[in-house]
Amino acid sequence: MGCGTVPRGERALFRNRFVRVLLLSALFLQIGVWVRNLAVLMYVMEKTGGDAVAVSLVQLAEYAPIFLFSFVGGTFADRWRPKRTMVGCDLTSALFAFLVLPAMERISWTAALAAVFVSSVLSQFSQPAGMRLFKRHVPEKWVQTGMSLYQTLIAAFMIAGPILGTMVYESFGIEAAVAVMGAAFLASACVLAFLPPDSAEDGSRSGSVLADMAAGFRYVRANRVLMLLGGHFASAGLALGLIQPLTVFVVTEKLGLPKEQLQWLLAANGVAMLIGGALTAGWSRKIAPETLLLVGALVSSLSVLTIGLSTNLGLTLLAEFSVGLVLPGIQVGIATLVLRSTEADFVGRVNGILNPLFMGTMVATMAVSGWLKERLSLEPLFLAATVLFCIGALFVFPLFAARRAPNASGDAA
Structure with missing residues (x-):
């Protein structure tokens, strides 16, 4: 090329x-x-x-x-x-x-x-x-x-x-x-x-809104891929909420630098996301979404552990870069799996169930992360986040088998 x-x-x-x-x-x-x-x-x-x-x-x-x-x-x-x-x-x-x-x-x-x-x-x-x-x-x-x-x-x-x-x-x-x-x-x-x-069939659905909501929950419950993704969402949300408010303390306590130096960690993460997005776009047809998600979860686990233990700026920057590099692949893998496993008439409700699941778990641990940090220290919290990311990765392994199944989309009935 x-x-x-x-x-x-x-x-x-x-x-x-x-x-x-x-x-x-x-x-x-x-x-x-x-x-x-x-x-x-x-x-x-x-x-x-x-x-x-x-x-x-x-x-x-x-x-x-x-x-x-x-x-x-x-x-x-x-x-x-x-x-x-x-x-x-x-x-x-x-x-x-x-x-x-x-x-x-x-x-x-x-x-x-x-x-x-x-x-x-x-x-x-x-x-x-x-x-x-x-x-x-x-x-x-x-x-x-x-x-x-x-x-x-x-x-x-x-x-x-x-x-x-x-x-x-x-x-x-x-x-x-x-x-x-x-x-x-x-x-x-x-x-x-x-x-x-819009096509003539769009907007022509009859029935109550509550019935549609109930059908959305039944659809997700009957769809193995979506249930596994829900487990991954919950684990990742708990992990991110636990450590996201504590990044500034990594700079001040682990690295011993002024809080203003946080910008370099954020910059490393942002540049890596841009590179990761370009790489994912270039390789998207060669790598299965399950593989993108699994590699991203495992790299994130190792990187989070490194950030929590490192006292070296270069090593911490490398770990932040690694997190940003795989994040686009994680997001692309999830979006592809959701679209592939969901009928068009249920896309809105499926996203409406999975997104709050991630946000709710993240907010739950975010609310207590500061309190836990005062009573523990950064290392145990980053170790706990690493374990949660690993648990999230465990939900990805069955997706490879689900992909080979003749019908992974479940039944909306």
Whole structure:
């Protein structure tokens, strides 16, 4: 492959109209989300003098809707027309942002908080609708490559997003940042308008919402692959929640450096994610999603153990780099397995069950990690996280056998 050329697989994938539109929409959404999150966070810190409760409310407004509305949003995404749902959600987010602008000075930082909350809630409806379109219109052999390209985009914004959000806020202020957010969501809606019309069968489902919710739980329970992924999600969520709030203490206590040096660990992780996303996209058709997930879980286990025990900056940076390098593969493996093992009519509800499972377990251990750190030390907590990652890896091994089974998708009845 010559320098500057695009692999044949990616060229074929980009000829798919749905892939082009969904990736371009994701680009605009990432711009809007990162500018929103960083600008609102800095604005609230400035207005409240760094009040910890106010800052935590920003995080709550961003993440609580994932836990509270993911299953509801997924259920309605399975019932409603996907294109109309996505366009409607993006337009509503843009409209709300523009309505909030005149109230910024009068209502203070609570208006910015409301913009974060509303757009985060609407995302719980639009994201599963996009997954439905991806499942329905992208051939299965290209699903993993498509997910890899999406994760590469996400990884790029893990590096560029904070820079962009900070630059917009510091250069132009919160009003401009909210305006950029609204414009980005509006641009996404305009791009999505180029999708072909929804099919006649979309949005025609009868029956109650509660019946659809119950059917979603039955579907997951009857699907061995999804149950195994649920176990992996829970283990990984418990592990991440245990150590994520403690990274700054790795810098100050294990490495003996000022807390500002945390940026180098985050930078190593972000650069590795970008490289890992590109590698995963290039090798996506050659590596099974189960293999991506298993390798990622095992490398994460070893890296987390290294971070918890290391007192050497170079070794810790290498471990952080390793975690970031395999993270896109983990995410691509999970997304591919979910799409491969789920019928299009259940994609929203399946995501609505698995995502809160991960978020709920992560929040549970995140809530006690500081308390445990005060009574123990970093080493036992990172060791416990390593064990949890290893338990998560155990849920991956049966997926290889499930892949060979004649029917791994279960029965929704």
